[in-house]
Amino acid sequence: MTSTSTRIVCVAGARPNYMKIKPVMDALERRGAEVTLVHTGQHYDESMNDVFFRDLGIRPPDRYLGAGSGTHAEQTGRVMAAFEPLLAELAPDAVVVVGDINSTLACALVTAKAGPLLAHVEAGLRSRDWSMPEEVNRVATDRVSDYLLAPSDDAAANLRSEGYRDDQIHVVGNVMIDTLFANLERARQSDVLDRYGLTRGGYGLVTLHRPANVDDPTVLRGLLKALAEIAGRCPLLLPVHPRAAGRLAELGVPGGIRLVPAAGYLDFIALQDAARVVLTDSGGVQEETTALGVPCVTLRENTERPVTVEQGTNVLAGTDPGRIVATVHRVLDRPPTARCPGLWDGRASERIAGVLLDGGSARTRPRPTDLVPHGAAAGAGTRPPR
Numbered sequence: 001m002t003s004t005s006t007r008i009v010c011v012a013g014a015r016p017n018y019m020k021i022k023p024v025m026d027a028l029e030r031r032g033a034e035v036t037l038v039h040t041g042q043h044y045d046e047s048m049n050d051v052f053f054r055d056l057g058i059r060p061p062d063r064y065l066g067a068g069s070g071t072h073a074e075q076t077g078r079v080m081a082a083f084e085p086l087l088a089e090l091a092p093d094a095v096v097v098v099g100d101i102n103s104t105l106a107c108a109l110v111t112a113k114a115g116p117l118l119a120h121v122e123a124g125l126r127s128r129d130w131s132m133p134e135e136v137n138r139v140a141t142d143r144v145s146d147y148l149l150a151p152s153d154d155a156a157a158n159l160r161s162e163g164y165r166d167d168q169i170h171v172v173g174n175v176m177i178d179t180l181f182a183n184l185e186r187a188r189q190s191d192v193l194d195r196y197g198l199t200r201g202g203y204g205l206v207t208l209h210r211p212a213n214v215d216d217p218t219v220l221r222g223l224l225k226a227l228a229e230i231a232g233r234c235p236l237l238l239p240v241h242p243r244a245a246g247r248l249a250e251l252g253v254p255g256g257i258r259l260v261p262a263a264g265y266l267d268f269i270a271l272q273d274a275a276r277v278v279l280t281d282s283g284g285v286q287e288e289t290t291a292l293g294v295p296c297v298t299l300r301e302n303t304e305r306p307v308t309v310e311q312g313t314n315v316l317a318g319t320d321p322g323r324i325v326a327t328v329h330r331v332l333d334r335p336p337t338a339r340c341p342g343l344w345d346g347r348a349s350e351r352i353a354g355v356l357l358d359g360g361s362a363r364t365r366p367r368p369t370d371l372v373p374h375g376a377a378a379g380a381g382t383r384p385p386r
Helices: 015-030 048-057 071-090 102-114 131-142 155-163 174-186 215-233 242-251 265-274 283-292 322-335 348-357
Strands: 007-012 034-039 092-100 117-121 147-150 169-172 204-205 237-239 257-261 278-280 296-298 314-316
Touching: 007 015, 007 071, 007 102, 015 034, 015 092, 015 117, 015 131, 015 174, 015 283, 015 348, 034 071, 048 174, 048 265, 092 102, 092 278, 092 348, 102 117, 102 131, 102 155, 102 215, 117 348, 131 265, 147 155, 147 348, 155 169, 169 348, 174 283, 174 348, 204 215, 215 237, 215 242, 215 257, 215 322, 237 242, 237 265, 278 283, 278 322, 283 296, 283 314, 296 322
Parallel strands: 007 034, 007 092, 092 117, 117 147, 147 169, 204 237, 204 278, 237 257, 278 296, 296 314
Antiparallel strands: none
């Protein structure tokens, strides 16, 4: 594709997408591409949507699909049904999808059947945990994509082990870090610490939103037990994700844990940057804390971002209360050394634009028809029997 007159559709659907799509759109437009922003509406409430658009300076979406909530099948189906006629109308040269939410997979499937080139930002991330809906989404999206835009070398290695061609795989760096570095000074000017009466290094920040953690009362009760013990040493602030709000209200929150409304992007970066420790089940937070050099304890048994453990400040603690408490105490006593992976330098979006605009046309680029089945290559992580 050439830069001039190239038509590219960029898809976003939920809060984790917004930080990833903004720098990509900007880089493509600087190169002269005609970019259409499609918002699927997977996240639609103000705290998860409008405030992030404002904080990040994202223009209003060119098209809004209004998918809303529902089961995975309902949500994915609604996005597909709405995106298909829109794609036929827009007739782009390429479609860019980011991350691993239902909207990502839905628009990827429609694009793969319609014919435009498909680029997946954050390709190759793997948790090997098939109970995570996100793992299904990211593996299936990679399978139908032309451009696999990997954030790190380990993600590229995953793709090669699964049989993808070298010409599909591009290690471009982490677009989340592009957005973080572009907004860090603005975030540090936020008054959120004063609003909540916090001091730098004087609190821990907690995020909980994954279904496996907040939808199971037994698991959530155990997490709250661990957080209560940790709060005796380090007071905790928990911005409440809409998914977790009802469950937390039902179970009650122990003393020492302060609930606050979901934070906008700038406020949340400021809270991470000033925290003594962050406890999270979010993939993006693992990356942001690594770039910020803030100790992070991940409340999951696995991570699709192992580079944050190998090279960053992230430590996996699982969901066992005793293990969580012991891990946090160890991190507070001996914080991990701050390191940042290569290419997490704030220029990933520029490299993505270069790949897309200098990488061939939709009429000549071959589709990925020579792949081995997922799981057939050594170390690919085969799907366990049901």
